[in-house]
Amino acid sequence: MIDLKLLQKDFDAMRTKLMRKGVAGTLLDTLKAKNEELKIAKQNFEKLQALQNSMSKEFGAYKREGKDISELKAKVDANKIEITKVLDIQRQKQEELESMAMAIPNLPDDSVPDGADENDNVELKKVLTPKTFSYSPKEHWELAEENGWIDFERGVKLATSRFSVSFGMGARLERALINFMLDFNRERGFEEVSVPALVNRTALEGTGQLPKFEDDLYKIDGQELFLIPTAEVPVTNIYQDEILSADSLPKKMTAYTSCFRKEAGAAGRDTRGMIRQHQFHKVELVVLSKPQESEAIFDEMVLCASDILTALELPHRIVNLCTGDLGFSAAHTTDIEVWLPGQDQYREISSISNTREFQARRAKIRYKDGKKNVFVNTLNGSSLAVGRTLVAIMENYQNEDGSIDIPEVLKPYLNI
């Protein structure tokens, strides 16, 4: 959530930043006005309530002393009617303000380049050079079917479109990748955690998926539970509504989970293959840190994800997202895109974001800084998306006869 105090104090600066991210200026004018109205409504209520409290105390004293209370009671009764009215107004204002504020995205950092969409993202660097093929490299779905690794049709039979079934070496490679990634992250200082795949509304509000993006989530019928779209949600919310000690920070965590996304609005995009599935495996990094250390940790996370790809000898590039491509909760985001020779292009395989205190404010995650309670910074990033890594291995390690070599670092995980 954006900082409403800052909105009050430094309205113009905040407005300028949010307008870069496409938030209507008029919306912020309204928000500011509502915030002021709420403040007045609260003050009205509190004044009356203070009066009520003191009269009620007097009431007790009167009874003890055996005084006549009828006059006081009349006053107190009248005041109570006023309170009810004023409280109603306050509640309504509160609700209006909250539903507006919760739908406003994070402020982009000044370092985020302006831009409309992914075409305006800025490449920071390339790692490893794609190899040249003496033949026309195939796309992963073709290789997957040829090798009997992935069956897309039977996935549809079991569930619906955008589900698949992995067999044999395809399935084993997924498991090997998960273990390899978790071990890799652990060696970089990230503690492994295992979390629920279902979460409640509060958790999703904490990380920013709700209230705005409910259509993208699978919801359990009749319950306020949702399938997680990313491990970021449960892992970040582990410390929801807690005040952490300064020396317990940073909390560097890594988790493997399945992720579930409806992919609403993605009709027609990547319909073939396993680039965009409703269910996919992902190993995630999540960090809660002090504000002053979050940028250094961010760089660590990008390097960690990039180094996994390097270890797998997969060419990739690192890209700074522009304002138009930036997610709801992020202050800035770096994507890692892996080279897919079959598609002849780089495709996203990791997305690393610093949300600064945006999520922490929503999820109420603070730490004790001396005497003060301060919001932590939260960061998250894939390290990595397992399915897409498998895609990249298939396309980059393919041979002319359609066979696929196994990356050296994965061999121990496959006992080969």
Added chain:
RNA sequence: GGACGAGUGGGUGAGCGGUUGAAACCACAUCCCUGCUAAGGAUGCGUAUGGGUAACUGUACCGAGAGUUCGAAUCUCUCCUCGUCCA
């Protein structure tokens, strides 16, 4: 699924419808005393938000929400969680 019981501040744990934001103990912080492998004493110590330069002060919060009442941690209802027993 059913029957009971319980949910209080970092922890343990008192709380009669009014003087309880909440005893006590532990932990923690600062100070004092003392000097030795430790102990004693003093003070402070929840969160959020409003007002005030500040001292200070208003309001809300005792699992969540609603209700009764002039007044609720304390009574009622609903829900959630945990425990025990039954199916």
